[in-house]
Amino acid sequence: MSLQFISVPPSTSQPPSGLIVTLHGWGANAEDVASLLPYVNLPNYEFLLPNAPYPYPYSVTGRAWYDLRGESMYEGLLESRQMLIDWLLSLEDVTGVPLSRTILSGFSQGGAMTLDVGLNLPLAGLVVMSGYLHPSVESLNQKSFPPSLIMHGRQDQVVPLQAAIKARATTKALGVNVEYHEFDMGHEISLPMLEVLRTFVLKTIG
Numbered sequence: 001m002s003l004q005f006i007s008v009p010p011s012t013s014q015p016p017s018g019l020i021v022t023l024h025g026w027g028a029n030a031e032d033v034a035s036l037l038p039y040v041n042l043p044n045y046e047f048l049l050p051n052a053p054y055p056y057p058y059s060v061t062g063r064a065w066y067d068l069r070g071e072s073m074y075e076g077l078l079e080s081r082q083m084l085i086d087w088l089l090s091l092e093d094v095t096g097v098p099l100s101r102t103i104l105s106g107f108s109q110g111g112a113m114t115l116d117v118g119l120n121l122p123l124a125g126l127v128v129m130s131g132y133l134h135p136s137v138e139s140l141n142q143k144s145f146p147p148s149l150i151m152h153g154r155q156d157q158v159v160p161l162q163a164a165i166k167a168r169a170t171t172k173a174l175g176v177n178v179e180y181h182e183f184d185m186g187h188e189i190s191l192p193m194l195e196v197l198r199t200f201v202l203k204t205i206g
Contacts, residue, residue: 003087005050006030008037016046018101018124018205019091023050023084023110025130027062033107039194042201046095050087052110053080065113077116077134084117099123101205104146105197106131107189108159115167119145119176125204127197130156130187132163133170147177149200151193158187 010016020042022033030049037047054076056062057069066076092098103125106114111131118126126148148171152164161182168180181196 003050003053003083004030005048005087006034008034008047008049010046011043014044016095016097017044018046018103018201019048019095019097020045020103020105020201021048021050021088021091023065023104023106023113024052024063025106025108025110026064026068027056027059028107029061029063031061036189036194039191041198045201046097048091048095050084053083065109068109074134080113081117084113085121088117088121088123103127103201103204105129108187115148115171118148119171119174122146125149125200127151127200128164128167129189129193129197130159130164131167132159133167145171145174145176147179147204149179149181149197151181151183151196153183153185153187153190155185156187 024033030051033049052063052065054064056064065080066074099122102123104114104118104123105127107129111128112134114126114128116134123146125146128150130152150164150168152161154161168178172178183192
């Protein structure tokens with residue numbers, strides 16, 4: 001089983017400067033992420049937007065990386081993790097762009113998957129929007145990690161700000177080069193957040 005995804009090529013006629021992979025949150029899908037791309041303003045990049053492998057229990061169109069309900073919490077995570085790793089490792093053959101020029105990003109549950117998978121791969125950088133840490137992240141023993149951007153809303157009622165503060169502290173303690181931003185907003189992706197993402201991508205890849 002492979003991940004289904006949307007591919008949005010550069011708006012220029014040139015080969016992509018890099019790849020930006022964005023993982024949606026619990027109950028969203030790749031189409032939701034695609035609607036934000038006009039505001040990112042990175043015309044030289046190719047965007048790859050995968051759909052999570054599991055159906056979302058509360059709507060027909062939503063997808064999930066794993067279950068977030070009660071006793072089923074984290075069910076499906078191991079399978080999603082392996083599928084995402086295998087898919088990311090296949091991208092260079094498909095796009096011609098190496099992982100060293102690929103940014104992995106994600107929102108909410110997708111942000112948690114970004115940290116989970118991204119810290120184990122030689123990516124150019126990671127972007128975590130309103131995300132959180134899985135417990136397993138704290139036991140990593142890598143020697144080097146991609147630079148990481150963590151962004152969160154101070155009024156987030158879904159994933160509390162404390163989750164971002166913990167993610168920053170834990171990843172910094174591991175030796176990750178972390179850039180951290182808070183915004184006066186809730187559980188959402190805002191235009192100021194996308195501007196910071198754009199700056200991070202250009203600084204990291206060019």
